[in-house]
Amino acid sequence: xxxxxxxxxxxxxxxxxxxxxxxxxxxxxxxxxxxxxxxxxxxxxxxxxxxxxxxxxxxxxxxxxxxxxxxxxxxxxxxxxxxxxxxxxxxxxxxxxxxxxxxxxxxxxxxxxxxxxxxxxxxxxxxxxxxxxxxxxxxxxxxxxxxxxxxxxxxxxxxxxxxxxxxxxxxxxxxxxxxxxxxxxxxxxxxxxxxxxxxxxxxxxxxxxxxxxxxxxx
Amino acid sequence: xxxxxxxxxxxxxxxxxxxxxxxxxxxxxxxxxxxxxxxxxxxxxxxxxxxxxxxxxxxxxxxxxxxxxxxxxxxxxxxxxxxxxxxxxxxxxxxxxxxxxxxxxxxxxxxxxxxxxxxxxxxxxxxxxxxxxxxxxxxxxxxxxxxxxxxxxxxxxxxxxxxxxxxxxxxxxxxxxxxxxxxxxxxxxxxxxxxxxxxxxxxxxxxxxxxxxxxxxxxxxxxxxxxxxxxxxxxxxxxxxxxxxxxxxxxxxxxxxxxxxxxxxxxxxxxxxxxxxxxxxxxxxxxxxxxxxxxxxxxxxxxxxxxxxxxxxxxxxxxxxxxxxxxxxxxxxxxxxxxxxxxxxxxxxxxxxxxxxxxxxxxxxxxxxxxxxxxxxxxxxxxxxxxxxxxxxxxxxxxxxxxxxxxxxxxxxxxxxxxxxxxxxxxxxxxxxxxxxxxxxxxxxxxxxxxxxxxxxxxxxxxxxxxxxxxxxxxxxxxxxxxxxxxxxxxxxxxxxxxx
Numbered sequence: 001x002x003x004x005x006x007x008x009x010x011x012x013x014x015x016x017x018x019x020x021x022x023x024x025x026x027x028x029x030x031x032x033x034x035x036x037x038x039x040x041x042x043x044x045x046x047x048x049x050x051x052x053x054x055x056x057x058x059x060x061x062x063x064x065x066x067x068x069x070x071x072x073x074x075x076x077x078x079x080x081x082x083x084x085x086x087x088x089x090x091x092x093x094x095x096x097x098x099x100x101x102x103x104x105x106x107x108x109x110x111x112x113x114x115x116x117x118x119x120x121x122x123x124x125x126x127x128x129x130x131x132x133x134x135x136x137x138x139x140x141x142x143x144x145x146x147x148x149x150x151x152x153x154x155x156x157x158x159x160x161x162x163x164x165x166x167x168x169x170x171x172x173x174x175x176x177x178x179x180x181x182x183x184x185x186x187x188x189x190x191x192x193x194x195x196x197x198x199x200x201x202x203x204x205x206x207x208x209x210x211x212x213x214x215x216x217x218x
Numbered sequence: 219x220x221x222x223x224x225x226x227x228x229x230x231x232x233x234x235x236x237x238x239x240x241x242x243x244x245x246x247x248x249x250x251x252x253x254x255x256x257x258x259x260x261x262x263x264x265x266x267x268x269x270x271x272x273x274x275x276x277x278x279x280x281x282x283x284x285x286x287x288x289x290x291x292x293x294x295x296x297x298x299x300x301x302x303x304x305x306x307x308x309x310x311x312x313x314x315x316x317x318x319x320x321x322x323x324x325x326x327x328x329x330x331x332x333x334x335x336x337x338x339x340x341x342x343x344x345x346x347x348x349x350x351x352x353x354x355x356x357x358x359x360x361x362x363x364x365x366x367x368x369x370x371x372x373x374x375x376x377x378x379x380x381x382x383x384x385x386x387x388x389x390x391x392x393x394x395x396x397x398x399x400x401x402x403x404x405x406x407x408x409x410x411x412x413x414x415x416x417x418x419x420x421x422x423x424x425x426x427x428x429x430x431x432x433x434x435x436x437x438x439x440x441x442x443x444x445x446x447x448x449x450x451x452x453x454x455x456x457x458x459x460x461x462x463x464x465x466x467x468x469x470x471x472x473x474x475x476x477x478x479x480x481x482x483x484x485x486x487x488x489x490x491x492x493x494x495x496x497x498x499x500x501x502x503x504x505x506x507x508x509x510x511x512x513x514x515x516x517x518x519x520x521x522x523x524x525x526x527x528x529x530x531x532x533x534x535x536x537x538x539x540x541x542x543x544x545x546x547x548x549x550x551x552x553x554x555x556x557x558x559x560x561x562x563x564x565x566x567x568x569x570x571x572x573x574x575x576x577x578x579x580x581x582x583x584x585x586x587x588x589x590x591x592x593x594x595x596x597x598x599x600x601x602x603x604x605x606x607x608x609x610x611x612x613x614x615x616x617x618x619x620x621x622x623x624x625x626x627x628x629x630x631x632x633x634x635x636x637x638x639x640x641x642x643x644x645x646x647x648x649x650x651x652x653x654x655x656x657x658x659x660x661x662x663x664x665x666x667x668x669x670x671x672x673x674x675x676x677x678x679x680x681x682x683x684x685x686x687x688x689x690x691x692x693x694x695x696x697x698x699x700x701x702x703x704x705x706x707x708x709x710x711x712x713x714x715x716x717x718x
Contacts, residue, residue: 066664067664067668138667138668138672139664140668
């Protein structure tokens with residue numbers, strides 16, 4: 001692993017796969033097909049894009065002009081803030097894979113993850129420049145920012161749909177259907193997780209109170 | 219060994235004292251005066267008003283206590299208290315800064331009226347000429363008396379087909395304009411303010427509020443039976459609780475029964491400023507809607523939103539609203555930003571049990587408590603006076619001076635947002651845009667920041683126009699030049715004459 005890092009080839013492939021993200025976001029259907037089928041994407045690049053997305057999200061808090069974002073610093077937990085991206089991503093990847101694999105989806109778990117991460121590219125790509133741009137505008141020019149910011153999100157969303165389409169080799173109707181189903185799967189998983197945690201905490205509380213009771217009696 | 223134990227003991231004791239003292243520091247109550255900052259957090263504030271005196275019937279030498287007094291009116295240095303329960307009006311005179319003295323008791327009048335006494339008088343207004351307009355609620359009329367208390371005329375139930383004929387007319391609050399027109403509220407009438415011409419004819423309703431309902435209630439109502447529906451709250455426009463006419467002739471009207479959901483929306487309707495057409499022209503540029511307290515949690519036996527029961531306006535367009543729910547006064551400036559909040563329910567001086575009416579005398583405030591039967595007189599503190607001074611100076615165009623005064627305000631209270639914005643606005647007027655931006659940014663005032671930034675950006679571009687043009691040209695020319703040189707080099711390399 002470390003030996004391979006020293007080779008120039010590895011770096012070349014990494015950079016090429018990272019640059020391929022730019023091709024993907026402009027030619028989604030062609031790009032996402034090649035991403036997995038032609039093996040032009042790498043996990044390293046996918047992780048890089050995800051990390052850039054997270055950094056963009058955090059940097060936004062600090063460097064966006066206060067005209068657009070009022071940050072209540074006391075109320076910000078950076079780990080929760082990161083989880084607000086990572087947790088839905090995890091649910092989506094697992095939920096989507098688990099569902100599609102039952103219905104002839106060709107994608108593997110890793111491929112779903114890679115595709116989704118590549119589809120996130122517009123977010124850091126647009127949010128970083130927007131962050132700087134926001135400091136040079138007045139309230140009257142606010143619309144530019146809001147529209148561009150919305151575009152970056154909608155673009156990423158459409159890319160995710162396109163990516164799933166190509167990875168699972170679905171037709172568009174089936175793909176949209178399973179996108180909706182995946183969202184439901186995410187909800188179900190959240191529900192089960194909540195159930196699980198509340199059960200665990202109840203269980204723990206039971207033994208804690210039992211222990212306390214015994215200690216009082218002794 | 220002993221030493222170590224001793225040291226540990228001393229250390230723990232020290233730690234205990236330290237944590238103990240810091241705990242008491244945190245356990246402190248909110249200060250009497252407070253404010254909401256730009257993040258909508260409560261910020262303690264120095265007092266803007268201090269109690270100059272609390273007056274009861276004994277201070278005036280009256281032999282009977284006030285009974286459920288409801289109305290208060292100030293005319294020059296005279297204060298009129300509508301002692302509603304005793305069917306009389308008490309005229310008080312302010313003789314010095316902290317003194318109110320009995321001037322006379324008005325319980326009857328001369329002239330050819332059907333009845334020459336009052337029944338439950340609730341409000342009163344005095345015209346420039348000294349004529350009295352009295353809401354004689356129990357008798358269903360508004361009386362107009364001349365300054366010697368001779369009957370002149372009366373305004374009675376409006377002759378309007380839209381009013382239920384069985385409804386007894388109970389005028390409760392009124393204002394008069396300079397032309398002698400009367401605007402009044404009456405219990406059970408929610409079509410707005412009743413407007414009479416000077417000759418006593420009814421000329422219509424002014425400034426009705428929109429009927430407020432929330433959609434969950436609406437859906438419930440669709441499924442409810444006839445009997446259930448009758449028991450539900452009807453979707454009706456809210457009634458005004460009180461009115462005040464400012465020095466420009468605009469009517470400030472407040473309501474305490476506004477729906478919670480409509481209050482939470484941006485254009486909260488707890489206070490309205492009505493022009494002659496009855497349209498609401500109140501400016502709402504503050505961080506918070508104009509509804510009083512931001513947090514409505516339960517505390518001290520009270521919960522829910524603030525209930526504005528009276529409003530009064532100073533000559534610098536600052537208006538103060540009286541919340542009967544928590545016994546607080548809310549000062550707002552002409553932009554709808556909170557200037558100060560003070561007061562509370564309780565039995566101490568400066569606290570109320572059932573705050574009923576509010577009036578001002580210059581910058582002093584008078585609050586009538588209908589349960590305590592007392593009048594509390596507030597005078598501005600140094601801090602409060604400085605705020606007013608800074609606002610007045612700005613309005614008069616003394617921007618430099620206003621900035622200096624705001625600086626003094628900031629020296630007293632560094633958490634006072636309006637001081638930062640005031641300094642910023644003063645700097646903006648002095649065309650020091652960059653400094654102004656810093657002050658606005660500190661308090662997240664986006665409108666003013668944008669104003670300053672726009673000018674600053676313009677100035678910056680004008681100053682650096684040469685560099686900007688050079689950079690733009692360079693961006694175009696350098697690639698062009700590089701291309702040309704490359705081509706030239708290529709030509710030279712491939713030229714025939716160099717071939718050997």
